[in-house]
Amino acid sequence: MSTAGNPRILMCPPDHFGIEYEINPWMSIQQGSDPERAAGQWRALERTLEDLGVAIDLMTPEKGLPDLVFTANAGLVYRDTFIASRFRFGVRQGETPHFEAWGRARGFEVLTPPEGMNFEGAGDALFCGETLFAGYRFRSDVRSHHWVGERLGVEVLPMELVDPRYYHLDTCFCPLEAGVAVYYPGAFDDYGRAVIRGRIPTLIEVRAEEAQSFSCNAVVVGRTVVLNQGAPALAADLQRLGYATRTLELSEFIKSGGSAKCLTLRVDGEEAAAWKAAG
Numbered sequence: 137m138s139t140a141g142n143p144r145i146l147m148c149p150p151d152h153f154g155i156e157y158e159i160n161p162w163m164s165i166q167q168g169s170d171p172e173r174a175a176g177q178w179r180a181l182e183r184t185l186e187d188l189g190v191a192i193d194l195m196t197p198e199k200g201l202p203d204l205v206f207t208a209n210a211g212l213v214y215r216d217t218f219i220a221s222r223f224r225f226g227v228r229q230g231e232t233p234h235f236e237a238w239g240r241a242r243g244f245e246v247l248t249p250p251e252g253m254n255f256e257g258a259g260d261a262l263f264c265g266e267t268l269f270a271g272y273r274f275r276s277d278v279r280s281h282h283w284v285g286e287r288l289g290v291e292v293l294p295m296e297l298v299d300p301r302y303y304h305l306d307t308c309f310c311p312l313e314a315g316v317a318v319y320y321p322g323a324f325d326d327y328g329r330a331v332i333r334g335r336i337p338t339l340i341e342v343r344a345e346e347a348q349s350f351s352c353n354a355v356v357v358g359r360t361v362v363l364n365q366g367a368p369a370l371a372a373d374l375q376r377l378g379y380a381t382r383t384l385e386l387s388e389f390i391k392s393g394g395s396a397k398c399l400t401l402r403v404d405g406e407e408a409a410a411w412k413a414a415g
């Protein structure tokens with residue numbers, strides 16, 4: 137890829153973003169969202185990432201697909217493979233052909249999970265080191281994670297999500313680098329918590345009130361963490377571990393159940409340590 141070495145992230149401008157249906161507890165058609173504020177907040181995120189040296193790839197927004205902005209749900213990138221999402225809810229299923237076309241245009245080998253499986257991409261499947269941590273129940277199902285693990289030849293650790301407000305793994309778990317992650321324990325059951333504690337030696341626990349500000353939904357660029365405002369304790373913990381933080385206001389997207397991380401998809405394979413070692 138042309139800008140080898142630069143982090144590369146896929147985003148989609150919020151031209152057609154809005155609250156047109158309710159598929160998670162944060163969404164309210166009645167409350168709606170403010171298009172101008174949303175556009176301003178999205179641009180601030182884009183500028184912040186560019187400022188951190190990220191190359192931004194843009195999807196073309198599509199009328200009638202208000203959640204296309206959440207490119208974390210496009211699919212999962214691993215080396216030269218792009219596994220496109222198969223969405224649980226009909227209202228988002230129209231996004232898949234657009235994401236598949238993007239993946240093909242970018243030269244990825246594009247795979248789609250077989251019919252009958254639900255998989256919502258990097259919203260529910262996140263590498264920490266070479267291991268894929270995977271959330272299931274509200275959106276992705278556990279069988280899809282096993283399928284993804286087999287296709288990619290990576291170890292997958294499926295964990296059940298138990299709180300509908302944290303319906304995607306990226307709303308309650310954020311890998312920082314191999315062996316280091318942020319998570320909100322209340323979103324997992326005992327088994328999930330044990331998996332995380334057993335496999336990731338350095339953990340920052342997010343408290344309930346800060347998890348609610350979508351603070352786990354952060355974009356990690358090197359040693360800088362970009363997150364929604366409203367999590368001073370997490371920011372302090374991150375700084376203690378040597379990470380810089382950038383806070384933004386992403387309130388219009390939280391009305392849809394998403395924040396910084398949901399609006400991005402890392403497409404240069406940097407998230408997977410295996411690729412780094414091989415690259």
Ligand code: ARG
Binds near residue numbers: 206258307392393398
């Ligand atoms: N309104 C979107 C949905 O419910 C929000 C998606 C957030 N994305 C994420 N990766 N957590 O599907």
